[in-house]
Amino acid sequence: MSSTSPIRRGVRDAGPTGWLAVPALVFFLVFAVVPLGGVVFLSFTSWDGLREIRLEGLASWTTVLTDPVTGNALLVTAKIMFFSFIVQAPISLLLGVFTAGGQKYRAALAVLYFLPLLLSSAAVAIAFKALLDPNFGLGPGLQVPILIQDWLGNSDLVLFVVVFVIAWQFVPFHTLIYQGGVRQIPASLYEAAEIDGAGRVRQFLNITLPQLKYTVITSSTLMVVGSLAYFDLIFVLTGGGPGYSTRLLPLHMYLTGFKANDMGAASALGVILIVIGLGLALLLQRLGGKNRNDSQLEGA
Numbered sequence: 001m002s003s004t005s006p007i008r009r010g011v012r013d014a015g016p017t018g019w020l021a022v023p024a025l026v027f028f029l030v031f032a033v034v035p036l037g038g039v040v041f042l043s044f045t046s047w048d049g050l051r052e053i054r055l056e057g058l059a060s061w062t063t064v065l066t067d068p069v070t071g072n073a074l075l076v077t078a079k080i081m082f083f084s085f086i087v088q089a090p091i092s093l094l095l096g097v098f099t100a101g102g103q104k105y106r107a108a109l110a111v112l113y114f115l116p117l118l119l120s121s122a123a124v125a126i127a128f129k130a131l132l133d134p135n136f137g138l139g140p141g142l143q144v145p146i147l148i149q150d151w152l153g154n155s156d157l158v159l160f161v162v163v164f165v166i167a168w169q170f171v172p173f174h175t176l177i178y179q180g181g182v183r184q185i186p187a188s189l190y191e192a193a194e195i196d197g198a199g200r201v202r203q204f205l206n207i208t209l210p211q212l213k214y215t216v217i218t219s220s221t222l223m224v225v226g227s228l229a230y231f232d233l234i235f236v237l238t239g240g241g242p243g244y245s246t247r248l249l250p251l252h253m254y255l256t257g258f259k260a261n262d263m264g265a266a267s268a269l270g271v272i273l274i275v276i277g278l279g280l281a282l283l284l285q286r287l288g289g290k291n292r293n294d295s296q297l298e299g300a
Contacts, residue, residue, distance in 0.1 A: 036274065039267045039270045039271060039274075040267070040271055041267075042263055042264060042267035043060055043061065043264060043267040043268040043270070043271050044056065044057060044058070044060065044061075044264070045060070045263075045264045045267075046059065046060065046264050047263040047264055048261040048262070048263065049257070049258075049261055049263050050261075056264065059264070060262075060264035060265045060267070060268045061268050063262075063265050063268075064265050064268045064269055064272070069244060069247070069252060070252065070269070072244050072247065073244070073247055073248055073249045073251075073252035074249060076159070076244070076245070076246060076247060076248045076249075077227070077228065077248040077249045079159060080159070080162065080163060080166070080227055080230065080246075080248055081224055081227040081228075083159070083160070083163045084163050084166050084167060084170075084223065084227055085220070085223050085224060085227070087163060087164075087167045088166075088167050088170060088171050088174060088223055089174075089216075089219070089220065089223065091167065091171050091175075092171050092174035092175045092177075092178055092219065093178050093212075093216070095113060095171065095175040095178070095179075096174070096175045096176070096177065096178020096179040096181070096182060097178065097179075097182050097204065097208060099113065099175060099179050100178075100179045100182035100183050110175075110179070113171075113172050113175055114172045114175075114176065115172070116168060116169045116170075116171075116172050117172045117173055117176075119169070120232075121169065121230075121232045121233040121236075122232055122233070122236050124165065124168070124169050124233060125165070125232070125233045125234075125235075125236035125237040126236060128161075128165050128168075128237060129152065129236070129237055132151040132152055132161065134148060134149060134150045134151070134153075152237065152238055152242075153241075153242050154242070155242050155243060155245040158238060158241075158242065158245050158246055159245060159246060162230075162233075162234060162237065162238065162246055165233065165237065166227075166230060166233065169233070170223075170226070173222075174219045174222070174223065177215060177218065177219050177222075178212065178215060178219065180215075181211075181212050181215035182208065182212065184211075185207065185208065185211045185212075189207050189211075190203055190207060193206070193207060217284060217285065217287055220284055221280075221281055221284040221285065224280050224281075224284060225277050225280055225281050228249065228250060228273060228276065228277050229250060230248065230250070231248075231250040231251055231254060234246050234248060234251055235251055235254070240252075240255065249269065249272070249273055249276075250273060252269060253266050253269035253270055253273065254266070256269060
């Protein structure tokens with residue numbers, strides 16, 4: 001009689017599945033955990049990027065937390081996060097539902113909608129910076145008076161211009177997410193609704209939206225957390241100006257570290273950025289409930 005227990009024999013027969021996760025874990029450890037630990041360590045030091053690293057305790061944190069520019073950067077980040085979400089979310093949802101249809105013309109329009117996904121953020125910023133130029137841009141070229149103004153130099157307008165450019169680039173990505181989600185909804189639900197006399201609006205509110213619950217949470221998480229990483233687009237488009245109007249937190253971190261040569265304070269800003277991102281991601285994921293990983297089609 002074999003002395004091997006059924007549990008051990010079952011694990012052995014299943015194969016070394018645990019070892020398959022080792023490369024991913026090593027990759028995560030080397031490129032995520034170790035750099036994060038280094039950033040946390042540097043936040044308690046004084047370093048200009050060249051000379052010797054000196055431990056300074058909470059000096060860098062005190063400098064960052066008492067700097068009014070940091071408070072302004074947090075406010076700008078919150079504004080961009082809020083306005084970009086309320087612009088992108090409904091447009092992405094409606095376009096995703098529209099392009100999920102089986103008609104050929106919708107498929108053709110979907111290709112046009114997704115073209116911005118092929119462009120880098122830097123290229124998009126350069127293009128819009130040229131188009132919005134008050135002297136040689138789109139407005140003077142078309143001789144449209146309302147377009148002839150300093151869009152990127154007016155502190156009252158520049159934030160909304162940035163939100164528009166962000167939406168133009170990233171709405172296609174979230175549209176693609178919603179398109180895939182809508183196509184997973186069983187057609188039988190819509191057929192039953194039509195038999196009951198439900199119109200398009202009622203079907204959208206009572207079938208499409210509830211079935212897209214987890215898709216909405218996923219897309220919203222990417223929108224909100226992704227707004228903390230709009231560094232490249234804003235850096236090229238406005239450079240954080242005029243003044244501090246578009247100097248959001250990641251850009252403030254970069255300028256503090258590589259322009260002011262204060263890596264300690266920049267690392268402290270990086271830690272703040274990571275904590276905010278993780279907190280927002282966990283908060284949004286909790287909205288899906290304990291069973292958010294289960295299929296949203298169960299019981300349909």
